[in-house]
Amino acid sequence: MLKSNKKLLSLILLTTLIINVNNLWAQQSKIALEGNQLLNYETQVDSLLRLMTLEEKVKMIHASSSFTSGGVKRLGIPELVMSDGPHGVRMEHGRDWNFDDTTEDSATYLPTGITLASTWNKKLGFEYGTVLGSEAANRNKDIILGPGVNIIRTPLNGRNFEYLSEDPFLSGKMAAGYIKGVQSQGVATCVKHYDANNQETLRGKINAVVSETALQEIYLPAFRYAVEEGNVYTIMTAYNKVNGEYCSNNEYLFKVLHEQFGFKGASVSDWGAVHSTLPTLKHGVDIEMGTELSSGTRQNPNYNNFFLADPVIKLVKKHPEYEKYVDEKVKRILRVMYAVHLFDGKRPKGSRNTDAHHKTALKVAEEGIVLLKNDNILPLNKDIKTIAVIGDNATAKHAGQGGSSQVKALYEITPLEAVKKQFGTKVNILYARGYEPNKEGKGSEKLTKEALEVAKKADLVIYIGGWLHNLPDAMWGKYRYDSEGRDKQSYEFPFEQSKLMNKLSAIKPMITIIFGGSFGQYDKWIDDSKAILFVGYPGMEGGTAIAEILAGSVNPSGKLTFSIAKKLNDYPAHHIGEFPGNKKDVVYKDEIFTGYRYFDNEKSGLLYPFGFGLSYTTFKYGEIKTDKKKYSTNEIVKLNVSVTNTGNFDGADVIQIYIRRKNTNSAKPIKALKGFEKVYLKKGETKTVTFQLDKDAFMSWNKISKNWVTEPGDYYVIVARSANEIIKKIKITIK
Numbered sequence: 001m002l003k004s005n006k007k008l009l010s011l012i013l014l015t016t017l018i019i020n021v022n023n024l025w026a027q028q029s030k031i032a033l034e035g036n037q038l039l040n041y042e043t044q045v046d047s048l049l050r051l052m053t054l055e056e057k058v059k060m061i062h063a064s065s066s067f068t069s070g071g072v073k074r075l076g077i078p079e080l081v082m083s084d085g086p087h088g089v090r091m092e093h094g095r096d097w098n099f100d101d102t103t104e105d106s107a108t109y110l111p112t113g114i115t116l117a118s119t120w121n122k123k124l125g126f127e128y129g130t131v132l133g134s135e136a137a138n139r140n141k142d143i144i145l146g147p148g149v150n151i152i153r154t155p156l157n158g159r160n161f162e163y164l165s166e167d168p169f170l171s172g173k174m175a176a177g178y179i180k181g182v183q184s185q186g187v188a189t190c191v192k193h194y195d196a197n198n199q200e201t202l203r204g205k206i207n208a209v210v211s212e213t214a215l216q217e218i219y220l221p222a223f224r225y226a227v228e229e230g231n232v233y234t235i236m237t238a239y240n241k242v243n244g245e246y247c248s249n250n251e252y253l254f255k256v257l258h259e260q261f262g263f264k265g266a267s268v269s270d271w272g273a274v275h276s277t278l279p280t281l282k283h284g285v286d287i288e289m290g291t292e293l294s295s296g297t298r299q300n301p302n303y304n305n306f307f308l309a310d311p312v313i314k315l316v317k318k319h320p321e322y323e324k325y326v327d328e329k330v331k332r333i334l335r336v337m338y339a340v341h342l343f344d345g346k347r348p349k350g351s352r353n354t355d356a357h358h359k360t361a362l363k364v365a366e367e368g369i370v371l372l373k374n375d376n377i378l379p380l381n382k383d384i385k386t387i388a389v390i391g392d393n394a395t396a397k398h399a400g401q402g403g404s405s406q407v408k409a410l411y412e413i414t415p416l417e418a419v420k421k422q423f424g425t426k427v428n429i430l431y432a433r434g435y436e437p438n439k440e441g442k443g444s445e446k447l448t449k450e451a452l453e454v455a456k457k458a459d460l461v462i463y464i465g466g467w468l469h470n471l472p473d474a475m476w477g478k479y480r481y482d483s484e485g486r487d488k489q490s491y492e493f494p495f496e497q498s499k500l501m502n503k504l505s506a507i508k509p510m511i512t513i514i515f516g517g518s519f520g521q522y523d524k525w526i527d528d529s530k531a532i533l534f535v536g537y538p539g540m541e542g543g544t545a546i547a548e549i550l551a552g553s554v555n556p557s558g559k560l561t562f563s564i565a566k567k568l569n570d571y572p573a574h575h576i577g578e579f580p581g582n583k584k585d586v587v588y589k590d591e592i593f594t595g596y597r598y599f600d601n602e603k604s605g606l607l608y609p610f611g612f613g614l615s616y617t618t619f620k621y622g623e624i625k626t627d628k629k630k631y632s633t634n635e636i637v638k639l640n641v642s643v644t645n646t647g648n649f650d651g652a653d654v655i656q657i658y659i660r661r662k663n664t665n666s667a668k669p670i671k672a673l674k675g676f677e678k679v680y681l682k683k684g685e686t687k688t689v690t691f692q693l694d695k696d697a698f699m700s701w702n703k704i705s706k707n708w709v710t711e712p713g714d715y716y717v718i719v720a721r722s723a724n725e726i727i728k729k730i731k732i733t734i735k
């Protein structure tokens with residue numbers, strides 16, 4: 001064969017090979033991108049399990065360091081490496097609880113859960129997860145300990161900022177996208193905290209007394225979606241008890257998890273959340289993390305003392321029949337190890353702090369900021385001469401605070417920096433702090449006086465305040481607000497901000513920007529403010545997003561994921577429920593009436609409804625119809641909704657679909673969110689969105705038969721823009 005032909009042939013072969021390799025890689029990365037299913041490796045799992053001794057198996061079901069669980073060197077099984085947190089990879093922990101400052105461990109500080117969920121954009125949830133997963137892979141983490149999906153039951157819960165919503169459907173759907181995004185990068189997620197961890201007060205021992213209907217309708221579904229839709233690889237059990245049993249060995253919760261949800265991954269306890277050996281072995285968590293903490297020793301705990309360590313070996317030696325429980329746990333753990341490529345080395349390398357990652361952080365902030373009020377003052381008009389920016393949150397940084405979800409952000413753009421950059425060349429920007437976070441929680445005469453002086457010199461005030469995680473030097477101290485381990489002590493905005501806001505909004509047109517995991521007590525400034533924005537904790541590019549929205553280069557499209565009431569006692573958990581309980585039990589007397597499920601009947605105390613958020617443009621809803629009027633239980637209800645952008649800005653609205661039974665003979669919520677779609681429309685553009693409502697949309701928990709059923713009868717399919725803004729109700733019958 002001629003030399004040239006040979007060369008040509010080898011070139012063709014090489015190209016084919018490259019294409020094949022690419023295809024293979026594409027396939028691999030496609031598999032990786034889709035997230036390997038947990039059951040793809042059963043043969044390998046079983047054969048590896050057969051090789052292990054009891055001692056080796058037990059090593060895998062408890063911690064081997066502060067953030068790892070045991071491996072088996074002899075068999076090439078590595079430790080599982082875990083890291084917080086839900087909105088960015090936490091600083092490097094060594095094998096003890098001391099931060100390891102020897103590595104460059106800065107990360108992308110994404111907007112926290114409450115701001116992500118406020119985007120109501122499932123696709124963006126996936127992108128968010130992809131960033132988090134890529135950065136976790138880059139930091140060699142096998143499991144990222146998030147998302148947090150606990151239901152927002154009270155505005156006082158210190159960790160609302162990490163969570164998503166008062167509604168389980170919204171929480172579950174947003175979590176599913178996030179989970180698929182992270183796992184597409186070959187890293188496991190760990191949906192948490194399972195379950196009914198809706199307060200931080202006495203979290204280590206409080207017993208949540210929750211009816212089965214409330215559990216099934218409100219507190220479990222977000223985890224179900226994480227399993228069924230997200231294919232979540234691990235789940236974290238909460239510190240508290242549910243109906244008398246600690247979550248980490250709660251027979252009911254684990255029956256639901258493994259049998260009702262069909263979860264095939266592994267469960268990990270919260271740190272120090274295991275309290276028994278045999279109950280945990282038989283119907284509890286697979287991996288015990290951090291329990292040595294209960295003896296108060298964080299440094300160099302003796303991991304053999306863990307409940308799922310030597311005590312298990314002793315127990316099995318006496319009762320060999322218990323070894324099957326160890327095997328089941330190790331099997332689930334090995335599935336996760338295979339799924340995150342610990343044995344085939346195919347996990348994508350990941351990257352960290354890339355422009356693309358920071359752009360995603362910005363996009364989530366832009367879409368997650370909620371415009372609650374706008375008396376034609378936003379976007380700011382060009383001929384403003386002087387702006388007074390007032391408030392500590394104009395310059396505060398939040399990334400490194402709040403507890404275990406802390407992140408060492410590569411940078412954090414503050415609102416003041418961004419406003420100066422956005423407007424500074426044409427507008428004179430003044431600043432006054434207005435208040436200073438302090439242990440007494442009080443306002444400051446001096447700072448108030450100074451703020452009023454500055455305000456008087458300006459055309460308008462931009463007030464940037466609200467909540468914070470904790471006083472700078474007290475991440476775990478007493479003075480915490482939006483933080484782990486403690487609930488807010490009041491619904492009043494701290495440091496007497498309302499007094500200051502009332503004074504400022506009385507003398508100048510004021511735009512109010514609120515940071516936080518919740519809103520706060522109603523006061524006069526809410527009526528007097530010309531505009532109000534709720535930003536949650538918008539991450540490292542949050543300042544930029546705020547400035548873009550003020551300038552109008554971004555049209556806000558965020559929607560509230562929780563109802564905002566005027567005062568604390570207007571909330572169901574406080575009005576009909578119980579919070580924080582009597583030190584032993586907290587009884588969920590509010591039952592299934594959380595959030596809008598309660599406010600639909602009790603509108604008087606409501607300030608802003610679930611699903612509410614304004615835009616700079618307007619939307620007109622056109623034809624809304626179902627494909628027919630009568631359905632059998634398993635039939636899909638097809639619903640078409642057309643909407644037009646009738647204003648002067650490109651923008652996005654969120655079509656919300658609620659389902660309500662026409663006549664209910666039991667105490668059921670009068671409606672429940674069962675569909676939503678964010679629709680982007682250029683000025684004048686019309687789109688029709690088709691919803692496919694499956695049987696899940698019409699099912700409810702039947703407490704007699706103890707299962708989910710679709711009761712035959714008449715239903716309303718409700719198309720809305722918020723829990724309170726109903727566009728159209730269509731009656732259908734399910735036979």
Ligand code: GLC
Nearest residue numbers: 084145192193270271404484
């Ligand atoms: C904490 C938190 C949990 C976190 C874990 C590890 O106590 O409750 O969310 O992932 O411990 O830091």
